[in-house]
Amino acid sequence: MKYRVIVTGAAGQLGMDVIRTFRRNGHDVMACDREQLDITNQHECNKIILSFKPHIIIHCAAYTAVDRAEIEVDAAYAVNAIGTRNIAVAAEKVKAKLIYISTDYVFDGTADQPYNEYHVTNPKTVYGKSKLAGELLVQSLCSQWFIVRTSWVFGINGENFVKTMIHLLKSRPTLQVVDDQKGSPTYTVDLAHFISKLSLSEKYGIYHASNSEMCTWYEFAHAIAEEGVKQAAFTPTAVLVPCTTEQFPRPAPRPQYSVMDHMAIRINGLEPLRPWREALIAFLKELSQSDKNTI
Template sequence: MKVLVTGANGQLGQDVTLVFAEAGHDVVSCGKKELDITNLEHCSRVISSHNPDFIIHCAAYTAVDAAESDIEGAYLVNAIGTRNIAISAEKMGAAVVYISTDYVFNGASEAAYVEYDETDPQTVYGRSKLAGEQMIRDFCSKWFIVRTSWAFGLHGNNFVKTMLRLGQEKPLLKVVNDQKGSPTYTVDLAQFLLNLISTEKYGVYHASNCGSCTWFEFTAAIFEEASAHLGLDITAQLQPCTTAEFPRPAPRPANSTMDHLAIRLNKMQDLPHWREGLKQFMLDMKQHPELYLK
C-alpha cells in the first residue's frame, strides 16, 4: 500500500514513517519543503503526483501557547491546511487519517472522555484542531480521526526529554499535580495507526497509551525508568504544585484522559499501558543516546 505522511519530520511523523516502512508499505515522507499544506494548488499537485492509497496527516500547528496570539497561523495550518489535504485526498480516492488531540474537550469532566462526548475546546489550538476534524468530515468519504494526548518520542522535543535534562541540572523541580492525562509513546501510536489502516472501520478513535497519571506522577516515573534503564544520575528533588502556580497563556485541561471506547467496540488491539510505553522509550533511547538531550 502507498502511504503519504505529512509532517514527516515531526515527532510522530518520523515514527509513522519508520513503522510503516518496516511493515513493507511504500511510504512517501513529506515535510514542509515537500508539501505546503496551506496552498491548495500545491497540495493537490503533490498528492496527485504520488497517488497514495492513504494519507497520514501528522502536520499540525502544535504550539499551544503561541496559538493564543497567533490565531490566523493556527487556523491556517490546522483548519485550512487540513481542508486542502482532505480535498486533494478525495480527488485521488485516498483515505485520510487525521491526528487530533484531547484539547478538543474542556477538561472539566471527572470521567474519561469517550469519542462521542460533546466537544468544547477552551484554547485556540483546540478550536483549530476541532475545525480540522470538521474539514475531514466535510470533504472526505473515507476517514479516521485519531485523538491522542501527551505524546513523547525519540525525535524532537517533548516533556520526557525536558524532565530528563532538568532532573540532572536542577536541585528542585516543581511539577503540576492537578492535571491528569495519558502519556503516549509515538511508536505505540504509529503501530496502532498501522493496524487501523488495514481495516475499513472508519470513524473517530481515542488512541493514547492506557492508564492515566498526573504530570507529577509521570515525572516520578520518568526518573525511575531513566535510572533503571539509562543509568542517569537524577539529582533533582520532585515537589508537586498546582496549575495556578504556573499560569500559561493557554489554559490546560484538568482532565485529558480519554476512554478507548471505539477501539473496544471495533475489537481492535489497544495500546499498551503508559508505563510500558515509557519503559520501551527508555530502552529505545538507550540504543540512540545521541537523541535524548535534543
Template sequence: MSTKVLVTGAAGQLGRDVVLLLESRGYEVLACDRQEMDITDLDQCDKVIGEFGPEVVIHCAAHTAVDAAETDVDAAYLINAVGTRNVALASEKAGAKLVYISTDYVFDGQGSQPYHEYDNTDPKSIYGKSKRAGEILVQTLSSKYFIVRTSWVYGKYGNNFVKTMLKFGQEKPVLQVVDDQKGSPTYTVDLANFLLELIGTEKYGIYHASNTEVCTWYEFTQAIFAEAEEILGLKFTAKLEPCTTEQFPRPAPRPRNSVMEHLSIRTNGLQDLRSWREGLKSFLLELKV
C-alpha cells in the same frame, strides 16, 4: 504491489516514527514535510497527492505550539483548519483513506469522567479550537476518514516532556511539576503501530488512542526518574515537588482532565495500546541504544 502511503508532517515527532514503521513493513511511503508539500497551498496538495496517488494519507502535520497559538490565531487556523481542508480535498480526489491526528484539547478538560469519542467537544484554547475545526472539515469533506485523538505525546524525535524532565532532573536543585492535571502519556511508536492496524481496515470514524492507564504530570515525572535510573543508570539531583496549575500560569488553558475512553477501539475489535508505563520503558530503552 505495496500500498502507497503519504505522510504529512514527516519530520515531526510522530511523523518520523510513522514513516519508519511503514517503511519497515514494506509500504511505499512519500514522506512530506514543509519542503515537499506546503499544506496551506491547495494547488500544491492537489499536485503532490495527485501525482503520488496514495491509498492512504496520514496527516500528522499541525500547529502544535499551544501557547503561541493564543496570540497568533491566524497561523493556528491556517495550518490546522485550512491546511487540513487542503489535505482532505486532495486525498478525497485521489480516492485515499485519510487519517487526521487530533488531540484531547478538543474537550473542555473540566469533566470528572474520561471523554469518549462521541462526547460533545468544547475546546477552550485556540489550539484546541483550530484542531476541532480540522476535524469538522475532515468529516465534511472526506468519505473515508479516521480521526485519531491522542494525548501527551513523546518519542525519540523532537522535543518533549520526557526529554525535558531527563535534562532538568540532572540540572535543577528543585523541580516543581503540576499534580492536578491528569491524562495518559502516549509513546509515538505505540501510536504509530495503532495507526498501521487502523489503515488496514475500513472501520472509519473517530478514535481515542493513547497509552492506557492514567497519571498526573507529577506522577509521570516520578516514573520517568525511576525508570531512567534503572534503565539508563542516570542520577537525578533535583528535588521533585508537586504543584498546582495556578502556580504555573500559561497563556493557553490546559485541560485538568485529558483522560480519554477508548470506546471505538473496543467496539471495533481493534488492539488497544499498552499501559503508559510500559511505553515509557520502551522509549527509554530506545534512547539507550
C-alpha cells in the same frame, strides 16, 4: 499488498515513527514535511497528491504551539483548518483513506471521567478550536476517514516532556511539576503501530488512542525518575515537588482532566495500546540505545 502512503508532518515526533512503521511493513512512503509540501497551498496539495496517487494519507502536520496560537490565531487556523481542508479535498479526488491526527484539546478538560469518542467537544484554546475545525472539515469533505485523537505524546524525535524531565532531573536541586492535571501519555512508536493497523481496515470513524491508564504530570515525572534509576539510564539529582496549575500560569489554559477512554478501539475489536509506564520503559531503552549522550 503494498500501498502508497503519504505522511505529512514527516519530520515531527509522530511523523517519523509513522514513516518507519509503514516502510518496515513494506509500503511505498512519500514523506512530506514543510520543505516538500506546504499544506496551506491548495494547488501544491493537489499537485503532489494527484501525482503520487496514495492509497492512504496520514495527516500528522499541525500547528502545535499551544500558547503562541492564542496570539497567532490566523496562523493556527491556516495550518490546522485550511491546511487540513486542502489535504482532505485532494485525498477525496484520489479516493485515498485519510487519517487525521487530532488532540485531547478538543475537550474543555472539566470532566471527572475519561472522555470517549462521542463526548461533546468544547475546546477552550485557539489550538483546540483550530484542531476541531480540522476534524469537521475531514468529516464533511472525505468519504473514507479516521480521526485519531491523542495526548501527551513522547518519542525519540524532537522535544517532549520525557526528554525535558530527564534534563531537568539531572541539572536542578529541586523541580516543581504540576500535580492537578491528569491525562494519558502516548508513546509515538505505539501510536504509529496502531495507525498502521487502523489504516488497513475500513473501520472508519473517531478514535481515542493513547497508552492505557492515567497519571498527573507529577506522577509521570516521578516514573521517569524511577525508571531512569532502575535502568541505570541516568541519575536524578532533583527532588520532585508537586505544585498546582495556578503556580505556573500559561497564556493558553491546560485541560485539568483529559484522560482518554478508548471505547472505539474496544468496540471495533482493535488492540489497545499498552500501559503508559511500560511504554515509558521501552522509550527510555530506545533513547539510551539511539544516543548514549542524550541522557
